[in-house]
Amino acid sequence: MPRGSLARRLILLAAAWSLAALVLTGAALTAFFRDASLQRLDQSNQETLDAVVAVANVVDGEVVVPQIRDEPSLRIFSGKYWLVAEAGEGERLTVLEQSTSLWDGDLPLPRGRSLNLEESGPDIYGGEGPRGEPLRIMAIRRTLPNRSEPLIFLAGIDRTAVNADVRRFSTLTWTALALLGCGLVAAVFFQVRLGLRPLHDLSREVGAVRRGRSSAVEGAYPVEIAPLAEELNALLEHNREVVERQRMHVGNLAHALKTPISVMLAESEGKSDGLADVVRRQAEVMRGQVDHHLRRARAAARAQGGGQRTQVEEVLDELARMLERVFQSKGVEIDWDAEPDLWFRGERQDLQEILGNVLENACKWSRRRISAVAVADGETRLRIVIEDDGPGLAADQREQALKRGERLDENAPGSGLGLSIVKELCAAYGGTVALGESRLGGLAVTLELPRAEA
Missing domain, CATH: 1.10.287 (Helix Hairpins)
Known part of the structure; x- marks a missing residue:
C-alpha cells in the first residue's frame, strides 16, 4: 500500500488501538494474578502469626512459645518459618523463639530500611530464606500480658512456587494475547480491504475510461459510492x-x-x-x-x-508498404519492428499523420535504408524511433526544422510543415518529438506518445 493510502491509515490506526488495548489487558491480568497469589501467601503468614501470638505467653519473665500444630513449621527448611524476637541494639533483633523449620537459620530484615511496624499493622517485604529461597515475610508487633516491652513476630513462606505460577500465567497470557493481536490485525486488514474494494473497483474503471478501454463507469456500487x-x-x-x-x-x-x-x-x-x-x-x-x-x-x-486506441504495428505496416511503393524509384527499404501488443492511446488518423509525416520525410532524404522501431516505455508511454541513412541535420538545425513552415532546403519538395505538424500532434496528446543523430548516419526522430493497455 502507498504511504498516504486510506487503507494503510485505517489499518494502522485500528492495529495501534487493538495492540495498545491488548498490552494494557496483558499487564493488568498479569499484575492481578501476581497480587492475588501474593495475597494468598500473606494470608498464610497472617494465620501463622495469629497462631503463634495465640500460644505465646510470659512465664517468670521469660517468653515461652510452644510449637504450633503446623506440619510445615515442624519440618526443617520446609519453606514455612516463624520467629519471636525483641528489639536489640540499633536495628538488630534478639531472637527469643523460632520454628523448628528454621533450624539454625534466621529470617532477614528488610534491605535498606528498618521495620515499619505499628501496633495494628503488619510490615510485608521480601527476603531470602535459610537455603537462599525467595521468601514473602510478614512482621507484626504485639505486647503480651505480664510484659511491658512489645515483641516482634515474623513469619515467612517460600514464594518459589508462586513465582513459577506467575511466570507461567504471564507466558500463557502474553502468548494468547499475541495470537489474538495477530488475528485482530489480520481481521482489520481484510475488513478494510473488503470495505474499500468498491473504491478500488471505481478507480480501475476510471482508469479504463482514461486509457480508452471504456467510455463510462458501468459497475454496481454501494449506496455510499x-x-x-x-x-x-x-x-x-x-x-x-x-x-x-x-x-x-x-x-x-x-x-x-x-x-x-x-x-x-x-x-x-x-x-x-x-x-x-x-x-x-x-x-x-x-x-x-x-x-x-x-x-x-x-x-x-x-x-x-479518450476512449480511442490504435495498434502501432498495423499503422507501421500500412505506411511502410505504401511509402515503399511511392518511392519505388529510389529503392527505399523500410525496416520496421513493433511489439505486437503495443497500442497508441488516440485515434488511428492522428497516429497515421504523425508517423506518415516522419516516414515520408525520411524517404525523401534517405539514400535507401530507413529503420522504425516501436517499444513500450513504461506502463503509460511508448517510444517510436525512426532513422534514415540520409545526410542528417546539424545540431543547430534540428530545432529550426521543427518550426512551422521552415524549409532548410528550398529546392526540396514540400511546404515545410511536416515535422511541425508532428510536433503539434504529439503535444496535443501530451507527447514529445526529438531530433538526433541516426545510427545509420542520417537523422533520428524519437517520438514519445501515450500508451493504451492491450
Whole structure:
C-alpha cells in the first residue's frame, strides 16, 4: 500500500488501538494474578502469626512459645518459618523463639530500611530464606500480658512456587494475547480491504475510461459510492459534449474561412500583376493557418475525449508498404519492428499523420535504408524511433526544422510543415518529438506518445 493510502491509515490506526488495548489487558491480568497469589501467601503468614501470638505467653519473665500444630513449621527448611524476637541494639533483633523449620537459620530484615511496624499493622517485604529461597515475610508487633516491652513476630513462606505460577500465567497470557493481536490485525486488514474494494473497483474503471478501454463507469456500487459513480459518468458525458461542440465550432469556422480563401485563390490564378501575387501568397498563408489550427483543435479534442486506441504495428505496416511503393524509384527499404501488443492511446488518423509525416520525410532524404522501431516505455508511454541513412541535420538545425513552415532546403519538395505538424500532434496528446543523430548516419526522430493497455 502507498504511504498516504486510506487503507494503510485505517489499518494502522485500528492495529495501534487493538495492540495498545491488548498490552494494557496483558499487564493488568498479569499484575492481578501476581497480587492475588501474593495475597494468598500473606494470608498464610497472617494465620501463622495469629497462631503463634495465640500460644505465646510470659512465664517468670521469660517468653515461652510452644510449637504450633503446623506440619510445615515442624519440618526443617520446609519453606514455612516463624520467629519471636525483641528489639536489640540499633536495628538488630534478639531472637527469643523460632520454628523448628528454621533450624539454625534466621529470617532477614528488610534491605535498606528498618521495620515499619505499628501496633495494628503488619510490615510485608521480601527476603531470602535459610537455603537462599525467595521468601514473602510478614512482621507484626504485639505486647503480651505480664510484659511491658512489645515483641516482634515474623513469619515467612517460600514464594518459589508462586513465582513459577506467575511466570507461567504471564507466558500463557502474553502468548494468547499475541495470537489474538495477530488475528485482530489480520481481521482489520481484510475488513478494510473488503470495505474499500468498491473504491478500488471505481478507480480501475476510471482508469479504463482514461486509457480508452471504456467510455463510462458501468459497475454496481454501494449506496455510499453510487452517487460518485453517477456524477463521474455525468462529468464524462458533459466533457464529451463540450469537446464535440468545440470540434463543431472549429469545423464551422474553418469551413467559413476556406470558401472565401478558395475564391481569392481562384481569382488570383492566371494573373501576373503584383497585387495577384500578394493575394495568392497571403491566401496560401491563410489556408495553412486554418488547416494548422483545425488539425490542432481536432487532435486536442480527440486526446481529451479518450476512449480511442490504435495498434502501432498495423499503422507501421500500412505506411511502410505504401511509402515503399511511392518511392519505388529510389529503392527505399523500410525496416520496421513493433511489439505486437503495443497500442497508441488516440485515434488511428492522428497516429497515421504523425508517423506518415516522419516516414515520408525520411524517404525523401534517405539514400535507401530507413529503420522504425516501436517499444513500450513504461506502463503509460511508448517510444517510436525512426532513422534514415540520409545526410542528417546539424545540431543547430534540428530545432529550426521543427518550426512551422521552415524549409532548410528550398529546392526540396514540400511546404515545410511536416515535422511541425508532428510536433503539434504529439503535444496535443501530451507527447514529445526529438531530433538526433541516426545510427545509420542520417537523422533520428524519437517520438514519445501515450500508451493504451492491450
